[in-house]
Amino acid sequence: MKGFKNWTLLLYFSLSFIGMELVLREFTVGGSIFSLDQAIISLFAIAMAVICFLVCSLFTPRVNRILAAICLGLAAGVFASQLVYHRIFTTFYSVYSAGNAGQVWQFWREALAGIVGSGLQVLLLFLPMAILLAVGKRIISFAKIRWTLRGILAVIIILSHTGGIAVVQAGEHQQSSAYSYYYEKSFPVHSVQKLGLITTMRLDCQRLITGWTPAITPPPIEDMPIWTPAPEEEAPVEYNVMDIDFAGLLAAEEDESIQDMHRYFQISPPSEKNEFTGKYQGYNLILITAEGFSHLAVREDVTPTLYKMVQEGYTFTNFHTPLWGVSTSDGEYVACTGLIPKTGVWSFKRSAGNSLPLVMGNQLKRLGYQTVAYHNHSYKYYGRDLSHPNMGYEYKGIGKGLVMKKAWPRSDLEMMEKTVPEYIGDHQFHAYYMTVSGHLNYNFYGNEMAVKNKKYVKDLPYSDAAKAYLATQIEFDRAME
Structure with a gap:
């Protein structure tokens, strides 16, 4: 029984993070508890729980307990802020927007109204921290763990994270699947539903740091003829065309992405002028x-x-x-x-x-x-x-x-x-x-x-x-x- 108690904090972190994900999904985007998406969310949440447990088992029991409360408080704060933000804007804020929070707080009235309107949900998110502070000493061990156990925990982090990726890979790869939001696109509302908030914000942070953009397959430019105007007929068609030297631009450009853009615009057929073209010339x-x-x-x-x-x-x-x-x-x-x-x-x-x-x-x-x-x-x-x-x-x-x-x-x-x-x-x-x-x-x-x-x-x-x-x-x- 004593051996089990050494792991109670890890179990508590795991249940708390999974619970926060459930509360957020239930009151924002929805989603079934018994689904592949929930399995993915739980596995990634467990990986985060193990990381927090590792940090909160390095010091004395008193310090570890304080750190555990801080971890749960910070997590609840992030989940609660996203829940309130979703209530106001029907989406979730990005890590980039969080870095500009000073501007957002000009709308403190809206934020306060959102907090009041989401009062019960916010309380549920902070409940794990409150329970830990109230009765944590009696039911949870905050003891410092041995280095051998830390090695085991590192393996658990890898297994849990890899397990989440494996389930993502095993699922559908079509549009709006967990796979598409993990690897191919960024849309927070659907990503939270498929991957959970923890993973959505982790991916958002990674992509912000690395400058990631969705991979786009350029059109088969080699197979497409360069546009040339049609021979004049009785009523010649006029086109909206600018005099751009694409050949010169291509020769002077070294960036492959910009070269692809030059090629694409070079072959794109222009739109035809119509009865509205120039109709408002000279107007304010x-x-x-x-x-x-x-x-x-x-x-x-x-x-x-x-x-x-x-x-x-x-x-x-x-x-x-x-x-x-x-x-x-x-x-x-x-x-x-x-x-x-x-x-x-x-x-x-x-x-x-x-x-x-x-x-x-x-x-x-x-x-x-x-x-x-x-x-x-x-x-x-x-x-x-x-x-x-x-x-x-x-x-x-x-x-x-x-x-x-x-x-x-x-x-x-x-x-x-x-x-x-x-x-x-x-x-x-x-x-x-x-x-x-x-x-x-x-x-x-x-x-x-x-x-x-x-x-x-x-x-x-x-x-x-x-x-x-x-x-x-x-x-x-x-x-x-």
């Missing part, structure tokens, strides 16, 4: 990424300006917005660049180091337009102070050129009233806006835009959260008048 352009906007915000009685814009503007019926990993910033990156963001990093912030000649700001600035950008929240948030000037904009935000009444969230209408006079005039202009009035949380006690416009929605037959959401979008609607 205002481009807006609207925080929290949805078609559900469009109502003729509540948001008449948005309704008018939707009814009289272009309707894109084949349009889809995925759930991006970096929330607003990834969506803004797509809207401004037309590129797909890389999972696990802040793509927009990183783009500040790239040349972006084809984005609207740089294109229109080259044509002599005044190009300006505004954001009615912290100008540095998500690194916009780096990304937006790189797109050719004179950029202003709170803390750099844009002075507004302090509120959370701030008013889109007030931003328009203060900024539109800066560029409206006889000259051509392009203005880009990232709004904030539509930001969550949607309630009538912490969201000042919802409180401001409550009178317009108070009699609608919806929940308070739905009415508060519409109230925030009313502020955006007024900004569009």
